[in-house]
Amino acid sequence: MRIFGLHAARTALEHVPEQTRRAWLNRSPDRKLLALRERLEALDIPVETTDRKRLDRLADSSHHQGIVLEVALPPEKGERELEERLSATEKPLFLVLDQVQDPHNLGACLRTADATGVTGVVVPKDRTVGLTPTVYKVACGGAETVPIYRVTNLARTLRRLKEAGVWIAGAAGEAEQVAFEADLKGPLALVLGAEGKGLRRLTRQCCDFLVKLPMAGSVESLNLSVAAGVLLYEVLRQREMKNSDLGCV
Incomplete structure (x- = not known):
């Protein structure tokens, strides 16, 4: 699943870092994005820098705040x-x-x-x-x-x-x-x-x-x-x- 947004990304890295597969970040000097990049790299999660238009497509939304993650969420139970x-x-x-x-x-x-x-x-x-x-x-x-x-x-x-x-x-x-x-x-x-x-x-x-x-x-x-x-x-x-x-x- 692709999730997006600063808060969603921080939450994923806090609770399920082992299930975060890869990340796409906007080309931006924004301090919040730079801090997330450091966290991702420390966790050895692949990070790709890209432009806003591609992030729009990846998130299927323009409200991604410059970051999209691919996360394997815990499956629903029966x-x-x-x-x-x-x-x-x-x-x-x-x-x-x-x-x-x-x-x-x-x-x-x-x-x-x-x-x-x-x-x-x-x-x-x-x-x-x-x-x-x-x-x-x-x-x-x-x-x-x-x-x-x-x-x-x-x-x-x-x-x-x-x-x-x-x-x-x-x-x-x-x-x-x-x-x-x-x-x-x-x-x-x-x-x-x-x-x-x-x-x-x-x-x-x-x-x-x-x-x-x-x-x-x-x-x-x-x-x-x-x-x-x-x-x-x-x-x-x-x-x-x-x-x-x-x-x-």
């Missing part, structure tokens, strides 16, 4: 790996995204999932965005650190999680219970539906309970990734993690 992770985790926290198709939303969810200690993100095989360069860039490191489990049958997977003692909490605007009043401290899978559509019927039926966020203004709902962020931080708050274990924004 149901077998999910089962292994489930059995090895004492109090898991899964984020389940039901047919989310916007790469910006998936990337933002991965970023927040990393920040809140999510065990993994579960997505259905069909009608769900994959790990694209946009997802990678928006995730700001979350794509490397949070595993994505792509499953064939989401309802069946949710039932399996329930059998393993994981509570399934679905986010729905029509829920009677506010998330801040629900018990989210135990093993949990937080389920959010697709943009504009919400939870599918079978997915909703697999939930143990539904929660909502209070809306004090005139808008009816929040952006998917924003809602996921609020809910995940509520889970984190309820799990009473020590302040010394948490970083600062």
Whole structure:
């Protein structure tokens, strides 16, 4: 996969330097690009100097900030790996995204999932965005650190999680219970539906309970990734993690 941009490049070199295959840099005396070149050369990653037009073609975008990397990202995982992770985790926290198709939303969810200690993100095989360069860039490191489990049958997977003692909490605007009043401290899978559509019927039926966020203004709902962020931080708050274990924004 080709990723681009200064922040995406720094993130790749920090988290997956061994999977960075090659780099293309703009002919520029820019200090930030020169620092990245030094880092790439120290890691023995091949670097090619080129012009902006070629970088535009390589990135399929003009927003590359003078750098494009070829990176072999960690592959998505499947149901077998999910089962292994489930059995090895004492109090898991899964984020389940039901047919989310916007790469910006998936990337933002991965970023927040990393920040809140999510065990993994579960997505259905069909009608769900994959790990694209946009997802990678928006995730700001979350794509490397949070595993994505792509499953064939989401309802069946949710039932399996329930059998393993994981509570399934679905986010729905029509829920009677506010998330801040629900018990989210135990093993949990937080389920959010697709943009504009919400939870599918079978997915909703697999939930143990539904929660909502209070809306004090005139808008009816929040952006998917924003809602996921609020809910995940509520889970984190309820799990009473020590302040010394948490970083600062």
